Amino acid sequence: MQASSPFPFTATGALGPSNPSGYVVLDGLTLIETAGSTATVILTDTTGANVGVFALSANSGLGNGLLPRIRVKGQVTATVTGTVKGVAYFA
Numbered sequence: 001m002q003a004s005s006p007f008p009f010t011a012t013g014a015l016g017p018s019n020p021s022g023y024v025v026l027d028g029l030t031l032i033e034t035a036g037s038t039a040t041v042i043l044t045d046t047t048g049a050n051v052g053v054f055a056l057s058a059n060s061g062l063g064n065g066l067l068p069r070i071r072v073k074g075q076v077t078a079t080v081t082g083t084v085k086g087v088a089y090f091a
Helices: none
Strands: 005-009 013-033 039-044 050-056 070-081 084-090
Touching: 005 013, 013 039, 013 050, 039 084, 050 070, 070 084
Parallel strands: none
Antiparallel strands: 005 084, 013 070, 013 084, 039 050, 039 070
16 A cells, blocks of 8 residues: 555544545554553544544554545544544545
């Protein structure tokens, strides 16, 4: 996979580029739970529709390549509960 623009995140907020009248391409995702607890990451588009929902157990992780080139309306927003280190990749 040749993901180009990495966008690190640890908290709830907008990720990566914004295209209010079109789409952005989410090219990959890496998530790691870092506090020995559990965590949830919910990715949504501008309309609030879910793009991905991920639940992580203590000290677990999900590697890059989970979301192969998904077109997302407007911008991706992450809602994070727990302690997570994440990187979203955008084409």
